[in-house]
Amino acid sequence: LRIGIFDSGIGGLTVFHAIRRAMPSHDLLYLGDTARIPYGTRSPLTVQRYSFRVASWLYDQGVDALVIACNTATTHALDGLAAAGERVGLPVFGVIEPGVEAALAASRGGGIGVIGTPGTITGAAYQNALRRRRPDLPVYGVACPLFVSLVEEGWLRGEVPRLVAETYLGHLRGKIETLILGCTHYPLLREVIGEVLPGVSLVDSAESTAHALGDRFPAAPTPMGQRGTTRFAVTDNVERFQQVGALFLGEVPSPVSWVDLPAAHAPFEPPGGEP
Amino acid sequence: LRIGIFDSGIGGLTVFHAIRRAMPSHDLLYLGDTARIPYGTRSPLTVQRYSFRVASWLYDQGVDALVIACNTATTHALDGLAAAGERVGLPVFGVIEPGVEAALAASRGGGIGVIGTPGTITGAAYQNALRRRRPDLPVYGVACPLFVSLVEEGWLRGEVPRLVAETYLGHLRGKIETLILGCTHYPLLREVIGEVLPGVSLVDSAESTAHALGDRFPAAPTPMGQRGTTRFAVTDNVERFQQVGALFLGEVPSPVSWVDLPAAHAPFEPPGGEP
Numbered sequence: 149l150r151i152g153i154f155d156s157g158i159g160g161l162t163v164f165h166a167i168r169r170a171m172p173s174h175d176l177l178y179l180g181d182t183a184r185i186p187y188g189t190r191s192p193l194t195v196q197r198y199s200f201r202v203a204s205w206l207y208d209q210g211v212d213a214l215v216i217a218c219n220t221a222t223t224h225a226l227d228g229l230a231a232a233g234e235r236v237g238l239p240v241f242g243v244i245e246p247g248v249e250a251a252l253a254a255s256r257g258g259g260i261g262v263i264g265t266p267g268t269i270t271g272a273a274y275q276n277a278l279r280r281r282r283p284d285l286p287v288y289g290v291a292c293p294l295f296v297s298l299v300e301e302g303w304l305r306g307e308v309p310r311l312v313a314e315t316y317l318g319h320l321r322g323k324i325e326t327l328i329l330g331c332t333h334y335p336l337l338r339e340v341i342g343e344v345l346p347g348v349s350l351v352d353s354a355e356s357t358a359h360a361l362g363d364r365f366p367a368a369p370t371p372m373g374q375r376g377t378t379r380f381a382v383t384d385n386v387e388r389f390q391q392v393g394a395l396f397l398g399e400v401p402s403p404v405s406w407v408d409l410p411a412a413h414a415p416f417e418p419p420g421g422e423p
Numbered sequence: 424l425r426i427g428i429f430d431s432g433i434g435g436l437t438v439f440h441a442i443r444r445a446m447p448s449h450d451l452l453y454l455g456d457t458a459r460i461p462y463g464t465r466s467p468l469t470v471q472r473y474s475f476r477v478a479s480w481l482y483d484q485g486v487d488a489l490v491i492a493c494n495t496a497t498t499h500a501l502d503g504l505a506a507a508g509e510r511v512g513l514p515v516f517g518v519i520e521p522g523v524e525a526a527l528a529a530s531r532g533g534g535i536g537v538i539g540t541p542g543t544i545t546g547a548a549y550q551n552a553l554r555r556r557r558p559d560l561p562v563y564g565v566a567c568p569l570f571v572s573l574v575e576e577g578w579l580r581g582e583v584p585r586l587v588a589e590t591y592l593g594h595l596r597g598k599i600e601t602l603i604l605g606c607t608h609y610p611l612l613r614e615v616i617g618e619v620l621p622g623v624s625l626v627d628s629a630e631s632t633a634h635a636l637g638d639r640f641p642a643a644p645t646p647m648g649q650r651g652t653t654r655f656a657v658t659d660n661v662e663r664f665q666q667v668g669a670l671f672l673g674e675v676p677s678p679v680s681w682v683d684l685p686a687a688h689a690p691f692e693p694p695g696g697e698p
Contacts, residue, residue: 184458184459191659294569294578300568315583384465388464
């Protein structure tokens, strides 16, 4: 099975990493749309257009499943991509539904927090999904845009990240029992987030998504220890992807190639209009 | 006179603001290429391609002068844009040379620091220009990527920005007498930067660029109090531009229109190849 995974840049590598661990025998192809990063502050229509372009490229590569390893793209483009994928039998996965499932499974009736980029929090896909299923639970959404910059700078521990986390999240202390890390970068800040919110369960959407994928595609019996291939592609600077990507994977992603995305095409026709 | 000013997004509004103050009778047209922001972490070739596209659009609008209000774009694209502009008699200004001039004019023989995005600092256009003119002065370049996120989040004062500034700049204390704010966002953090580096002269490239432009185009005599028009355009989310832009201008930028940039075209033919 060949699985295509995409993100606006580097963060989706946490999802890639979780899928690799959960399904080591499958071939994985990762596309980071680094020429158009960040999706998180862009308008919904722009994010949809970009996502359809990326999906068109992955479709051309012959993938058997498509994973949107980006919360903002899942928020704005999952419905459209899933509908298009269905026409050609290509299943499309997002990171939000699995994160919601995991949070509800862990729930003991207390509040649930969701943190993410401004696009994810304003789009409110997590909050709406939680409220639809459990209207009795208080839900708090908080945009934490500086977290991405901290992670990409490699500032994962110490005074600055702790103070930034306190500023964003201190007011949630005592109000929530579960916090969904609704941005693929955030698992790298798990330690300082845990310090600011002691006793709160942190739900990592990357792990939840890998489990959802594993449920759908149980590992076929393979010769002992046979591992699938991995391959990476980016739309901008290869060096920066490898340098920052190593923070996410624990090793330098390789091989990485540069690709110039084609225009979006069938079955992934892009939406029109102004953002 | 109609002056076209462009940046990857919002930061160039500090340059717009300085030009408006220095040359109130001229018409100003600002383009923020927010669909492709940030330029600061992209490869030189990608920044060149984007800049040529923006320049092509401004050229179509009939501007009489072009200001690259972005340090990264000046680093990578000024030479190419200036050469292309010369073929049609369109003068092109960057923000780097004016900043270098101002720093050297203020110099009393001590060290000079330059701070900017990773692209600006790695590209080393400031450092090279300083060293070419004054090889005897020690020059220190420091990339401060988190500063942009702090400004766009509106965190301009207090503990977090102070601590971030200390982390990036504390080691320069006692080594420099002048610091060039080599990113259009940074003037908004002038206060905390000054706290971390007391007694250091801060050079704002936006101000220096406005002066350079004023020298080249002295104000024509105009009827008392007649002010030029101002107009803004962005390639993504208008609302976000207005919201964050108000931090830079002291008022909400208006009117703002959304534009879909054309392909780059003569005289601004884009460079080819991979980034």
